[in-house]
Amino acid sequence: MIECRKIRTELSAYLDGELTSAEQARVEVHLSECASCRQRLAELRRLEEGITRLPQLEPPPRFVAEVRQKIRARTDERTWVDVMFRPLWLKLPVEVVAVVAVAMSILFAVHRPAEHLPEKETLYTAAIETQPQPPPVPVASLRKQADGLARAEGALELQPMAAAKAMVAPEPAAPPVAEKAAAELAATAAAAVAPPVTRSAPAPTATKAKEVRASARTAGALLSEAPTADAKAFNSSAQQTTADKAAGPEVVVLANANPTWVEQQVTALVKEMQGALLEVKRDNGIARSIRVRVPTAMVAEFKTQLAETKTGTERQLRRQVIVGYAAGPEEQAKREAEGADAVRKMPMTELEIRIVSPAKK
Amino acid sequence: MERVTHTEPTGATDRELVARAQGGEESAFAELVERHQRRAVNVAYQLLRDEEDAVEVAQDAFVRIYRAIGEFRGECEFTTWLHQIVVNLARNKHRWWWRRGRAVTVSFDAPVQTEEGQRRQQMAAPTDPADVELGRAEFVRTLEQQMRKLPPKFREVLVLRNVEGLSYEEIAVVLRCSVGTVKSRIARAREALREAMKDELQ
Numbered sequence: 001m002i003e004c005r006k007i008r009t010e011l012s013a014y015l016d017g018e019l020t021s022a023e024q025a026r027v028e029v030h031l032s033e034c035a036s037c038r039q040r041l042a043e044l045r046r047l048e049e050g051i052t053r054l055p056q057l058e059p060p061p062r063f064v065a066e067v068r069q070k071i072r073a074r075t076d077e078r079t080w081v082d083v084m085f086r087p088l089w090l091k092l093p094v095e096v097v098a099v100v101a102v103a104m105s106i107l108f109a110v111h112r113p114a115e116h117l118p119e120k121e122t123l124y125t126a127a128i129e130t131q132p133q134p135p136p137v138p139v140a141s142l143r144k145q146a147d148g149l150a151r152a153e154g155a156l157e158l159q160p161m162a163a164a165k166a167m168v169a170p171e172p173a174a175p176p177v178a179e180k181a182a183a184e185l186a187a188t189a190a191a192a193v194a195p196p197v198t199r200s201a202p203a204p205t206a207t208k209a210k211e212v213r214a215s216a217r218t219a220g221a222l223l224s225e226a227p228t229a230d231a232k233a234f235n236s237s238a239q240q241t242t243a244d245k246a247a248g249p250e251v252v253v254l255a256n257a258n259p260t261w262v263e264q265q266v267t268a269l270v271k272e273m274q275g276a277l278l279e280v281k282r283d284n285g286i287a288r289s290i291r292v293r294v295p296t297a298m299v300a301e302f303k304t305q306l307a308e309t310k311t312g313t314e315r316q317l318r319r320q321v322i323v324g325y326a327a328g329p330e331e332q333a334k335r336e337a338e339g340a341d342a343v344r345k346m347p348m349t350e351l352e353i354r355i356v357s358p359a360k361k
Numbered sequence: 362m363e364r365v366t367h368t369e370p371t372g373a374t375d376r377e378l379v380a381r382a383q384g385g386e387e388s389a390f391a392e393l394v395e396r397h398q399r400r401a402v403n404v405a406y407q408l409l410r411d412e413e414d415a416v417e418v419a420q421d422a423f424v425r426i427y428r429a430i431g432e433f434r435g436e437c438e439f440t441t442w443l444h445q446i447v448v449n450l451a452r453n454k455h456r457w458w459w460r461r462g463r464a465v466t467v468s469f470d471a472p473v474q475t476e477e478g479q480r481r482q483q484m485a486a487p488t489d490p491a492d493v494e495l496g497r498a499e500f501v502r503t504l505e506q507q508m509r510k511l512p513p514k515f516r517e518v519l520v521l522r523n524v525e526g527l528s529y530e531e532i533a534v535v536l537r538c539s540v541g542t543v544k545s546r547i548a549r550a551r552e553a554l555r556e557a558m559k560d561e562l563q
Contacts, residue, residue: 012548016522018529040555043562047554050504051523053497057406057415059398067394067423 003030004037011041015048249291249350252303255358262355263287269305273298275348289354296347306353375439382430390430394423397440400525401447407520408451410509418454422446437534444525444535448517455513500561507557515550522547 007030013019014027031038256262263280270277275294280287294302373381373392381389401422406415425446426433433442508516521527521535529543536543555562 009545009548012551013529013544016529016547018544043555044551046500046562047504047551047558048523050501051508051519053501054407054505054508054524056403057412059402059419060416063398063402063416063420064391064394067420067427068391070420070424071427 004034007031007034007037008040011037011044015041015044249352251352251354252306253354253356254306255356257358259287259355262353263290266290266292266306266353269302270294273302275302278350287355289352291350291352293348293350296349299349299351302351376435379430379433379435379439383433390427393426393439397443398423400440401443404444404447404520404525405451407524408448408513408516409454410505414454418447418450421450425450438531441531441534444521444527445537448521448535452513503561504554504558507554510557511550511553514546515553518543518547519550519554 007027010019010023010027014024019027031041254262267277270292273294275292275298278291278293280291281289373389375393375396378389378393378396382393398419401419402415405418405422406412409415409418422443426443433439508519511519517536518532521532522529527535529540529547532543532547533540
């Protein structure tokens with residue numbers, strides 16, 4: 001009986017021919033005199049034979065072509081980091097979008113003042129426009145000018161003049177006009193070239209810095225012979241404008257009867273997107289206003305998900321879908337580390353979420 | 362890549378094809394895919410028992426190989442490497458199912474309806490209508506269900522051993538563990554399966 005127990009642990013390897021000749025001989029001697037072990041071996045053989053007869057699957061005819069396609073698209077595994085940093089499937093459109101976005105920001109910075117700014121600036125811009133050969137416009141000064149514009153806008157906003165209001169952005173608290181328009185434009189361009197997976201507006205992000213810098217140079221060249229350093233400065237200015245210009249964070253009003261639930265959801269969302277929870281204003285312990293910082297590229301996604309906090313189920317599902325593409329644990333940890341690093345360098349946007357009761361909305 | 366829609370088998374060994382693919386020859390890579398697609402798809406299918414996921418996993422495995430082929434030093438066979446990647450991706454898929462709340466160990470009272478129905482049809486109409494054949498088909502069907510209920514680690518070794526016919530040593534390379542581990546894991550897997558199939562084995 002003791003021999004049986006020993007032999008049984010070896011039967012599987014015996015079946016596979018993975019025993020040494022000595023071990024094999026011992027098993028065979030035992031088998032010749034033990035019916036129950038022979039029975040067991042027969043059962044293992046039947047299982048083995050059964051496994052080889054399991055239904056098989058043939059590759060579909062389009063298999064090789066699809067592998068080729070996947071190699072080109074590089075989308076076999078898209079984590080949310082990928083979704084953020086490679087919002088488009090192809091490399092070219094990202095560059096095109098970046099060039100267009102930067103070019104538009106510059107155009108806005110230069111042309112907006114001509115419409116409604118104090119005389120000094122208008123003259124300055126007009127001077128540029130009327131010169132037969134535009135002199136090099138240092139981008140840094142453009143930036144200064146843009147800041148001036150923002151202040152002017154702020155001033156205009158305070159005046160109850162209908163005309164003035166018509167000239168400023170339709171949403172007073174919205175991010176700076178130039179950036180917003182650029183983002184919108186980028187989104188339109190993206191829609192034209194990208195498959196429908198793109199969810200967030202593909203604003204130029206840190207990882208695309210190289211391309212953006214290159215395109216900033218190109219865009220700069222369209223207007224003036226701006227030196228590279230200036231182009232670089234401009235590149236960052238496009239992102240800094242939010243902090244420089246905006247009077248406060250964009251306000252998202254959310255009608256929900258359960259502020260505590262909303263707070264939980266916002267906290268989870270912010271954490272998920274590697275943003276930061278800045279401030280929670282409470283009224284009798286109940287959250288009324290939450291100020292957060294999220295990656296600019298995730299703002300649209302953030303708002304969408306926020307709108308879904310009513311039930312919670314949908315968001316839960318999405319999160320799992322996003323996480324689901326991740327690879328093995330080590331690789332995932334590596335990716336997350338890389339992601340976190342990339343997130344640190346990312347342009348961020350502040351938002352304020354005001355929670356009102358559904359009736360008040 | 363573009364031009365090579367059909368690859369004629371050249372009779373080159375995997376090693377030669379890998380070397381040529383490393384040199385940037387797209388057609389050599391295409392031939393590797395062509396040659397091993399069946400193996401990749403079937404292993405994935407044995408592990409996952411889901412046609413769509415199996416094809417996806419197999420394709421993703423080739424995409425990974427394409428990207429990493431420059432780093433392949435030939436310490437093991439190409440097929441071993443392929444097995445390794447397919448098994449890993451299948452494991453990820455299991456985790457993914459688990460995260461999505463999809464039962465990995467399926468209850469067979471309510472299985473994937475269509476799939477099961479189709480397969481039952483296949484089984485119910487054997488070429489030889491003899492009772493023996495029917496009994497065997499029934500046995501295989503139950504075995505398939507029980508295989509699905511096994512922990513993935515057990516299923517992996519059984520598939521690599523009995524479907525792919527790998528030696529313990531090769532399995533050890535694929536699963537990155539010792540031969541001793543392979544040996545005991547296969548024994549335990551078979552024991553678990555034998556226990557689950559007790560009634561059918563009588």
